[in-house]
Amino acid sequence: MENGIHYRTCHLCEAMCGVAIEMRDGHIASVRGDRDDPFSHGHICPKAVALKDIHNDPDRLTRPLQRTAEGWKELDWDCALDLVARRLHQVRTEHGRNAVGVYLGNPNVHNHGALVANLPFLRALGTQNRFSATSNDQLPHMLANLEMFGHQLLFPIPDIDHTELLICIGANPLASNGSLMSVPDLKGRLKALKARGGELVVIDPRRTETARQADAFHFIRPGSDALLLMAMVNVLFAENRVDLGAAQHWTRDLELVRLACLPYTPEAVAQQTGIEPVIIRDLAHRLATTQRAVLYGRIGTSTQSFGGLATWLIYLLNILTGKLDATGGLMFTQPAVDLVTLGALSGQRGHVGRRTSRVRGLPEFGGEYPASTMAEEMLTPGNGRIRAFVTIAGNPVLSSPGGQRLDEGLAQLDFMVSIDYYLNETTRHADIILPPTSALERSHYDVIFNMLSVRNVAKYSEPLFQPDDNARHDWQIMLELAHRLERLKRGGSLGLRRELGWRALKRIGPDGLLDLALRTGPYGQPVGRLQPLLQPAVDLIEAVLPERHPLKHLTGLSPLDRRWQDLPKGLSLAALRDQPHGLDLGPLRPSLPDRLYTRDRQVHLAPRRYLEDLPRLYQRLSEPVGGHLQLIGRRHLRSNNSWMHNSQRLVKGPERCTLMIHPRDASLAGLANGDQAEVTSEAGRIVLPVEITEDIMPGVVSVPHGWGHTRAGTTQRVAQAHAGASINDVIRDNQVDPVSGTSVLNGQAVTVTRHANEQRRRA
Template identity: 30%
Template sequence: MEKKTFCRICDVGCGLIATVEDGKIISIRPNPDHVVSKGFACKKGLKYHEIVHSPDRVTAPQKRRGAKWETVGWDAALKEIGSEIKRIQKEYGPDSVALYVGNGAGFGFLHPFFAQALLIGLGSDSAYSSATQDCSNKFITAQHMYGFPMTQPVPDFENAGCFLIMGANPYATKMSFRGVPDVMNKLKEASERGCRIININPRKTETVRAGGEHHYIRPDTDIFFLLALANELIKINAVDHRKVSRYMKNFDKFRDAIRNWTPEKAAEVTGIAEETIREIARTFADADGSSIYCSTGINMGRNGALTFWVSEAINAMTGNLDRKGGTTVNKGLVDFPKMGAKNRIMMTDKTSRIGGFKAVNDLFPGSLLADEILTPGGRQIKALIVAAGNPLLTLPDTAKTEKAFKSLELLVSVDIFRNMTGNLSHYILPGITPFEHADINYLFHSLMGITHRRFYQYTDRLIPPLGEAKDELWIYQELCRHGGGKFFGSRAIHYWLHLRRFLRKIPLIEKGMAFSHEQILDMVLKLSRKKGIKRMRRHPDGVLLPQYGAGTFLGKRVYTEDGLVNLAPDPMLEAMEKLEEEWQWEKKNSRKLKLINMRQLLTHNTFMQNAPSLVEGRNNSNYLYLNPSDGEKAGFTKEEILRGGSREAEVYNETGSITVPVIFTEDMMPGSAAIPFGWGHQSADGLSRASQTGGANVNYLIPSGTDHVERLSLMAHLSGVIINVRPAGGAKEK
């Protein structure tokens, strides 16, 4: 039987057709009739059934006794975990129990709400997620500029005359925060139409193949390039003063703050010539629609929020915000930013215990999680629940994180696998895959409208949950109940759920009392004045909605207090005060090798490395990508360099060291190196395929602690870290 559904690995949501026989997914192919993806899907989605039916799936609750695991029943596991939660919170306080939500949970609609409900129910503010490793700079920037974190303008490059891509490789990511299926062909079409596509990156990425040009930039100096570009645009009178005066504020403050950041000054540290910066500014100003798009290469630097802010300010002040060919702001099923701004949803003023960092999207910095566990005192974390994540592999300073996790009095993993974090857990509670529950588009699409094409879709589950696996909604409710909390912190919901549990014991009404994905999603669709589930089942390819294009945002859906876009928020101006010191630091360290993070097409979700088809041949490891000139400086022979690699390199710094195979390539800017993240599963004996892969975890090289977190965004400093390289087995450079 063929069933239509959609992928939930990344923020595109490509339409899929699965062949299901006897409760097993046999194969997956693209859905040619899907309203947005139109027959496109990447290999990750097409091989996801290898994850669903992996022999490594955890399908019953597991309890660790020493180094051994034993299967336990749900009742026993929940009672024991609940008892520990109550004991720990009584002894150390509510915030001693923390929750970390990983990327694997982020692309379902309901999971974020119910994760929050668990913490609220337990009375804890200790919330963490993978967002502070890859994108929280965008949320805090939007909050300060537009009034709500999830107001995210997206580039209309299909109609642009100039499109500037910084710190991004859409080939691998399908353009995060826009979600474009078949993005390479769409970029190629834009280039052939006459759009000048300018890629700025320390690495010449695969995206350049789609057309356009590439300029190398010294890792983590993007802020200086953009400040100079903004300065030059003002100098050549490229500001749309009519739009600025009518819809924006604090332009004068912005202009004055960037006055001294000239192309000449930027050229000294970025490696991009001053005349090139001026020429790009002229192109940007003269084009009929221009925009700047930034992604993780920007987000993960020391100044992710500052850099993204300047890029957004450039789009806005030049009149390209809310313009065809510039950037536009779509709308979800409802105007969630309006409701969110009014009720300050995801905009609390709570601060972290370590460092006093103000929460972003109600989250604390993941890179400080180890310090919050290891540092004695009030609010010290003693218990951690990890949902669909592997923070031991993905957080900075892996050695410190491992030490912290081993010290916890309670560590619970809610997951489909026993990964590296799971190996240290006291309990593993088996969750389900996206194909085992009903769903609609995830939050970016459905509520925020952060997508290149406005649409919505519904899918039934393809197969029932395997074994005793439960959906996370049920698991969160039960953890909260057994831990002595009230779900969502509501007495009414608590007793309503209690009544439903009691009534489900009555055979005749058991089915009607289930608190299911289907019931909740049906209610959401109806409340948003869209078709309910019964009618949506008639549209398995999705439903297109009218676009909110140019001219629908400024003056209408900006939810700052005065309705104006703030071009110069005070927190951004205050953060700029450190830039002169950082510029001097860049000059002083200009000859040192700097590391950038790197996303790959098949493996940028770490759990996907347990899918055999995705880690075949050369894809069985990550690599150090190094310019040949840097290879020679590191001590590799000319013969090794000419072969393009084949031996291993030791990469090290003050934080740690790893050994990985090396590939020499002119695609890397001299003075920069790249290592893909998410590898190093060798000790994960619960992942039979991933544990057999090569490579190493780059986060052994990434420092943690308060000095390595951007205060504005809580982002970890994952890119632009100084490293040393030598042939494996050689002498270390001091």
């Protein structure tokens, strides 16, 4: 790459911050914020320096590896791809297609190439045993999108730049840089909120980084959020404060909501939530009476025993107070690549419960089973047992509940392959590791996070480095494997048209399809027939893809209707290349009811799925409070799940993998600051240092997510030197929210004691 400044989007979290990378003599000299980026305006967080660290990481794998009796050995690509395809096909042939399982990790959604290749690869695998990080994260939001708005990807986004009141529950956006709210420089945006007379209210079991900036903060007991939210709904109806605004014309079942909330008065829920009735009423009043206000919840409200109900109620409260599709409230994006419309055209709006998992009978969502079922599907004998496994950019041993059981399950597989450039706690079990290029060696466009952005933007980044001739992008790896698997399934021959289709798909690649999506998307131009050289290739690709595949409908899209005629036109890949800082496509705008995809074009306020779960919530009112410590996770600005701990600059400084505990609970356990504490549950035990703080609610303890680099056989040396402990080793995988199938990662019961070595040291 030439010397000088090159502009990209940081891909390390959801915020999409623009970066200016200075190159000297083929090396990265500096990484700074891009002041001309129309979205981030020069802001970056400390993680941006890891762009250089990850690319230059000496522990990053660059060649295929095979496990042998003598250790790992390198393979050439064709040999490795042929071997993987043969072994996966062999397991399918001998034990059935569902004997193969696959897990997709979080980095896939930051990568438009992986998104393009995932679908044909999954189709070639043909298994129903599909898993991803979704059910450890945002699944309740996708379920609410589907049930209420008719499309699993139609996320309502807080219009934070125009709101006057932001109520944050179970979310810490100053550490996460948003999350289902792509928002660079949140601190600056919160300052702007207060400068225009607005307020921030935070509700959480921990006084988080975001809570420290709040005008008001309230502790809440883990897992009781749905009770608080239902009591707020109760107040709105009891005091005649329900006002749907424009939404009254396209909503249904309001009376069912009124009846459902009757038992949940503020007085009834106060003990369970730990929040006084007067505060609950005040929260409801302020949401109802502030014209531009929004209620926002995330991981804390999603990954708990009532995650489905809590997320539904967050949406519902915004609707009941007239904040849906209103400036300063919850609004919908109109991204340049519109997967919502593409999915609707292909009939892929989402689905739930078409089948259930083999062992526990949990429902699938969007074709995926809950991640909490992976270990049992590997360890439980019987027809359909997972005997081969594929991981793609994921480390579920550290990021999914029951990490020790999953370790056991992966160790007894017949075959495992990982598409990953680290030998980590999960990939150490693989027979073959296929390492893709680094993110800086491929182009970048944020397909997913532009759908979650607080402003409509578009930006394309060229590769910063030219990959080695012997390197492969992840999309190339997946397409090559898919092509080989399809050949094996059909006896070695696909026929001329299908062979040409595979060649065309590989040749056009994700950038060619991105260009087509941009041209035919909301800000493109009517193109009639495509360019003469492109149309035949698209026709061939369609022969490879299934009938209902979203990519087959790119040529059926057209620019936005007259509502959007004032916005820029002619968007294409070439146009974005000419704008290296990115394009601002405007603020979020009202788009309902036209953007609804329910059959009756109405917002469904009271889906049966949620109403049927209310008896379980009502039972919670009579359960005893206290008696055990409840465990919650936490996020740090310098960390992102399990894969950013091999950068010395991000892990240096005070130890962050600590047990946060309230002084009262520490005293009861005989713990002092810096002691080693033992945290135990039915799932296992971990040991980590104590951090006593009044920032945590009494009866609650917190351990950060993504640590635990203590397992043998990994090669991430920096991470091993700052190993920490894995919270998922003490989180049971048999606890899920029955409505959504989401793992209960917050609120599980644990016991905390002084570690035996600590007791001996004190003695």
